Amino acid sequence: MKAWEKNVRRVVPYTPGEQPKQKNVVKLNTNENPYPPAPAVAKKLQEIVYDDFRKYPDPNASVLVDAIATYYGVGKDQVFVGVGSDDVISMAFLTFFNSEKPVLFPDISYSFYSVWADVYKIPYKQPALDANFQLVKEDYMKENGGIIFPNPNAPTSIAVGLDVIEEIVKANSDVVVIVDEAYVDFGAKSALELVEKYDNLLVVQTFSKSRSMAGMRIGFAIGQPELIKAMNDVKFSINSYTMNRPSLELGVLAIEDDAYFKETCKKIVATREWTMKELTRLGFTMFDSKANFVFATHATVPAKEIFEALRENGIFVRYFNAPRIDNYLRITIGTDEEMRTLVNFLEKKLSL
């Protein structure tokens, strides 16, 4: 051990999904959108003035904040933007979760939550989802230092109703409740409509899934102005300029084309329903998905075995070697053609 290592922060980092370097794979492992961003993004990309790169971007990210505020019909002082929703949620942990009491999130949910809690030394508890992987709302009515859960949940794909969310937010007015809506555009009901009513509710969304902009790193949070100001104060204490010029300029175009957005979401939902029917036919069971992925387990063949067979054949899905979910596969919804390739392969493999 080096002498300086005694002062090093000890962490177990989050493991992102594999980004295979070979081409021609069927990539259904990181919940990316199979369709490109809105066409106006391509046009704007050609118009970016390279000479401007020498100048800092706007530290307030005003053009993007304004576009998001306009789209969702909220005030400009109600929107926080960051480098993907991971950056936004990380900043929210640092800003709001400074209690001695434990922050609460489900045992099965986005596995980054416990990593953020660990890196920032925030105590936490993970109430167990019930046997059907449903949120048990009573578990969130106990003393805590804050609450976060994804809706729809990841990796289960299950959505919780707005009535349950409202009960949880209402019962916890002394802490901040974060609803992580990374996948909300694929069929769940957003908690955005509750933001005006509750000053302790922060709703986080991302451009990475439904807006096909994972490669641009854009996430945002909406809440009442006091929440957003507290987050911006912390953000400006870490990095003044987080959003680079292309993110700002292209992000605006990605949110403005509502027709394209709705059309691609609808296509993904249709492909999901087809995929679920086919997987059921092949002996899988899965939850009613409101996301751009399904969470499936097979009646007889172990998930790990299927995962590996798929991988060897250039089809990447996600497998979590974790308690309670180690016999499930999280399969991103790609194009119709990609899902047919998956189904055809599984059909052959499972009939052997």
Add this chain to the structure above:
Amino acid sequence: MKAWEKNVRRVVPYTPGEQPKQKNVVKLNTNENPYPPAPAVAKKLQEIVYDDFRKYPDPNASVLVDAIATYYGVGKDQVFVGVGSDDVISMAFLTFFNSEKPVLFPDISYSFYSVWADVYKIPYKQPALDANFQLVKEDYMKENGGIIFPNPNAPTSIAVGLDVIEEIVKANSDVVVIVDEAYVDFGAKSALELVEKYDNLLVVQTFSKSRSMAGMRIGFAIGQPELIKAMNDVKFSINSYTMNRPSLELGVLAIEDDAYFKETCKKIVATREWTMKELTRLGFTMFDSKANFVFATHATVPAKEIFEALRENGIFVRYFNAPRIDNYLRITIGTDEEMRTLVNFLEKKLSL
């Protein structure tokens, strides 16, 4: 006060330099480069494939790490990249400065250091520079939890010799010493050559100044592999994908064109020398600058008054209302034409 506010992290954020929204100003306030990035960046910008935006970027930022490693002749495992050097230094504070003993940095230096220490609750002390704003090396031979200083220093523009840096690094082998070289390419000697010799030395640089890429947000650190691994572990505990696709693709081109880089640095140094002569003629005194800015004080007219007069006339420089430096102006070196505009204005104003 809202009920949830008791758990909010209390901070006093860093104030970045003003980014005026009007056009046609002479902007000498945020140390941006007056010349565009390398021409190959413009070409590559036209080749970016917009369809790829739907996919996550490489979380390891391999193409950019490789390009930086190649340029500086170090291993790929010796390079950490982040969203500007602010992101890199912030990550280094969080990774390495976890002692109960105070981190040390000069009283006059980059004002973000104390902000990072505050937001991460790191104790710190700020030994005073001497009356000539020189670093007093003995102050850094005392018990501490880590050391950071800029070289050249900001906002003073003064460089410290490699011999002094080596003495400090050597005397502090039980903590990490960070040399913040944001401005090193304009005339100071880099500590990079000491990296092989000292496992506790981290050198941080940026694409924002000498490489004209402030708008793209790219910074990096070089150190021995153990240091870089510790930083990456923390980075992967906060945000897997910090560098977006355009940053990665365009950053590579910005570092590969060495001839253009050297030519623009040389031009800025020549303009700096001319500016210093002219300012001296007008009654200013300033330090021997090794940066792309000068730090100047006038014999009779208060800095604040000059700052305000310049601002009213569309010439932006930086004024810090802080102890010991509140009669100085930090003036970025722009093009020859911009500096002539500045000098002409000052000539008129000061002769009134």
